[in-house]
Amino acid sequence: MAEPILNIGLLGCGAIAQFAHLPALARTRRARLIALCDTADDLLQAIGRKAGVDRLYTRYEDLLSDDQVRAVLVAVPDPLHVPLAERALRAGKHVLVEKPLGANSRECRELARLVRETGLLLQVGSMKRYDPGVAFAQQFVRERAGSILSASGVYRDSIFRSAMQESCLDRLLTSPHTAKLTVDPKNDRRHYNLFTQGAHLFDNLRYLAGDVLAVTATFAQQAGQMSWHGLLEFVHGGLGHFELTCKSCGDWREEYVVLGEEGSVEVQVGLPFYHRPAQVRAFDGRTQQWSQPLGGHSNAYVNQLEAFASAIFDSQPAHPDVHDGLAVVRLLEAVEQAVVRGARVEVPQNEDV
Numbered sequence: 001m002a003e004p005i006l007n008i009g010l011l012g013c014g015a016i017a018q019f020a021h022l023p024a025l026a027r028t029r030r031a032r033l034i035a036l037c038d039t040a041d042d043l044l045q046a047i048g049r050k051a052g053v054d055r056l057y058t059r060y061e062d063l064l065s066d067d068q069v070r071a072v073l074v075a076v077p078d079p080l081h082v083p084l085a086e087r088a089l090r091a092g093k094h095v096l097v098e099k100p101l102g103a104n105s106r107e108c109r110e111l112a113r114l115v116r117e118t119g120l121l122l123q124v125g126s127m128k129r130y131d132p133g134v135a136f137a138q139q140f141v142r143e144r145a146g147s148i149l150s151a152s153g154v155y156r157d158s159i160f161r162s163a164m165q166e167s168c169l170d171r172l173l174t175s176p177h178t179a180k181l182t183v184d185p186k187n188d189r190r191h192y193n194l195f196t197q198g199a200h201l202f203d204n205l206r207y208l209a210g211d212v213l214a215v216t217a218t219f220a221q222q223a224g225q226m227s228w229h230g231l232l233e234f235v236h237g238g239l240g241h242f243e244l245t246c247k248s249c250g251d252w253r254e255e256y257v258v259l260g261e262e263g264s265v266e267v268q269v270g271l272p273f274y275h276r277p278a279q280v281r282a283f284d285g286r287t288q289q290w291s292q293p294l295g296g297h298s299n300a301y302v303n304q305l306e307a308f309a310s311a312i313f314d315s316q317p318a319h320p321d322v323h324d325g326l327a328v329v330r331l332l333e334a335v336e337q338a339v340v341r342g343a344r345v346e347v348p349q350n351e352d353v
């Protein structure tokens, strides 16, 4: 029997839709794009022609009442993630929502309750988990590294990223009619950078090394370039440090090192649009040997869609799920508070949802 295919409606035809989700949907086996929604009709028509999709909606309610659409991919600015994901769930649709899950932990907790009530699947678009190198590293840590002593991460965006991306992306289609928020989240660059970039850093750290109990953090700013450094205390007793820099006058760099009692792993994640698998070295203390995976299927955006469809059809849990998304937002809030207070801040754990 032929495998079922998930019919997806894409909400938002902006940068990440054009650079990542539309090309990924064209390559995904278990999901297909059947509808698009954006308030900017000119952009919607142009993207519809390009993607070969004719169910085009300028009103979100019309996308939600299309009964051919089984799941919605929410690719709109961060403050709209939770309200628009909630509307999709209430309309009976499964949801794949861009990272960070939400603007604050309060609304993410409400969303977690709604996911439980509806029994629908909500997956967070922290797609780096679907980089085969990162996935290998996580499996190695879980199965071979033993208790974790130290787990650290560096995430440095580059001021040259647009130039780097130009080599592999189509020109961005834009419109003067895109939806405008009453308050542009980019007005508060410090908060925006921490949440939108830090969501990747902290999701990967949690994925590789587990939940964080407390953070201490400091912040510096020079001519619009920002850097957060901090100390992490993991629930399992290990320690780690992090650096988040947006943006550095240097190369893109994202790397993680996890040291366990019986093994260690080093991960270098590439610029996502290059679709190069993370470069990983894992050292197994029992054999005293390094191993390095090749990492074929390395388009993380395709892999996350395949996983989303499989989770729905095979009744498996979402990965990462709403609780992972909430935990990351709580960690980001803790970092923000730790900087303001100049003190160690405990991260609320997810037992309350």
Ligand SMILES: NC(=O)c1ccc[n+]([C@@H]2O[C@H](COP(=O)([O-])OP(=O)(O)OC[C@H]3O[C@@H](n4cnc5c(N)ncnc54)[C@H](O)[C@@H]3O)[C@@H](O)[C@H]2O)c1
Pocket: 011, 012, 013, 014, 015, 016, 017, 037, 038, 039, 040, 043, 058, 059, 060, 075, 076, 077, 078, 080, 098, 099, 100, 125, 126, 127, 177, 178, 179, 196, 272
């Ligand atoms: N996973 C990743 O690698 C990655 C990378 C970049 C951005 N992102 C995330 O993707 C999200 C979107 O970012 P972007 O840069 O594509 O944004 P964008 O501003 O370029 O595009 C958003 C689009 O959504 C549309 N829109 C907004 N509200 C709408 C509504 N109510 N109904 C219909 N359309 C609506 C706008 O008109 C616009 O075209 C952000 O949350 C960002 O954090 C993820």
